[in-house]
Amino acid sequence: MRGIVSPKLDDFLAATNKAIADAKAQGIQYxxxxVRANLDKxxxxxxxxxxxxxxxxxAFTMADGRSLQARVYSPNPxxxxxVVMHFHGGGHMCGSVALYDPVSRQLAHTAQCVVICVEYRLAPEHPYPAGIHDCQHALIHYQDVLSGIAHDGSIAIMGDSAGGAICTTLTMNRLKNPAIRIDKxxxxxxSVDYTMSSASxxxxxxxxxxxxxxxxxxxxQYFRHALANEEEVKRASPLFGAFDADMPATLVFTAGxxxxxxxxxxxxxxxxxxGAxxxxxxxxxxxxxxxxxxxxVSEECQTTYQRIDRFLNAEG
Structure with a gap:
């Protein structure tokens, strides 16, 4: 079923759809x-x-000696x-700590939490699973970038779109890597289905x-030659991974x-x-x-941040 969009977005979508149609008419390829410039707009x-x-x-220091950049926020150090590890969206190709700075700020402010936003590697220069490796290292070693910043020892992960794919992949990976701890x-x-098989x-x-x-x-661009066939792509999709009652407590936002x-x-x-x-x-x-x-859509965004606050700071 096709969604019915809020009138708040009518003008924005009209302009966006015209730009998309013009690009197609001119034969402009992705x-x-x-795509990075368009998202940054x-x-x-x-x-x-x-x-x-x-x-x-x-920055985190990786095993190969390179630095993995991150921006740390605390409303009261x-x-x-x-602590919330924030993995930004952008189709595994776009997005950055800088673009998502307002989101990280609002999250830290509204939910009164420490936020670590990670500048993980992007495709196609760094295809699957490079970004996953970066984010997993940051999650396991999150305290490495919290020197001088008080925190309560809990660790949550948050991501939108491709960042959600990263979160759910790390949740799958915890079953084979005991160093991974995710409380929420x-x-x-x-994005949890790389096969694109859902009706919407x-x-x-x-x-x-x-x-x-x-x-x-x-x-x-993300998978390039890393996965050879559809079955491997399906196995990489968190939706088709193992689910169990011991998964971290999860809050999911969807849009119509x-x-x-x-x-x-x-x-x-x-x-x-x-049973999770x-x-x-x-x-x-x-x-x-x-x-x-x-x-x-300020009201809807504020609703989202407030719901995250209640979820993150709920007892138990």
Whole structure:
């Protein structure tokens, strides 16, 4: 079923759809430079940037000697607060700590938590599983970048879109790597099915910013030659991984006009069937990437941050 979009997004989508149609008419092909620049334009729609007491760029030292950059936020660096590892979205190809800075700030401010936003490697220069390796290292060694910052010892992960794919992949990986500890998981319109088999990929795949053809192209760049066949791509998809009752407590946001809507709902259902703790918040008139459109849908974004606050800081 195709979603019915909020009128708040009508003008934005009209302009976006015209630009997409013009590009197709001119035969313009996707390139990493183009899609990165287009996503970065959304920074103009995120003008709410709360002041945070502590913000600093720090780095993890990887086993191969390179540095993995991260930005650390704390609204009160002397108070023990929960920690959230923030893995940004962008189709595994786009996005950055800088673009997602308003999101990290708002998260730290509203949920009163320490946020670590990771500058993981992107495809196609660094295809699967390079970004996963970076984020897994950061999760296991998160305390390495928290020198001088109080925290309460709890660790949650949060990601939107491809960042949600990273979160759910790390949740799968915990079964084979005991060094991985995740207390809570926050997924915002997550990408969990690289086979693109859910009905909403088609029904919502045109006219709502994220288009079906672009999703397919993202995945082609991400996997490149790392996975040889469809079965391997399916095994890499968190939706088809193992679910168990001991999975971290999870909060999932889905959007009614998102091509990824149905796979997010399927992930919720699979967690429920496994006896895991999961909460689901559905925003019917929203599109994919609505968190990067805060100036247009401020109420829905604030609802999302407030729900994260309640989930993250709930007892038990």
């Amino acid at each position: 390139t990493p430079t183009q 959304l920074a103009a729609l995120m003008n709410v940037k709360p002041s945070i007491d502590f913000i600093e760029d720090r 002397t108070k023990p607060l929960p 998981q926050i997924l915002i319109y997550p 990929v088609s029904s919502n795949g045109q006219g709502f910013l994220l288009e079906q053809a672009r999703v397919r192209w993202y995945f082609q 006009c998102d091509p990824l809507r149905d796979e997010g709902i399927a992930y919720v259902n699979a967690m429920q069937d496994a 703790s999961v909460e689901h918040c559905h925003l019917d008139g929203m599109i994919h990437a609505y968190m990067l459109l805060q100036d247009l």
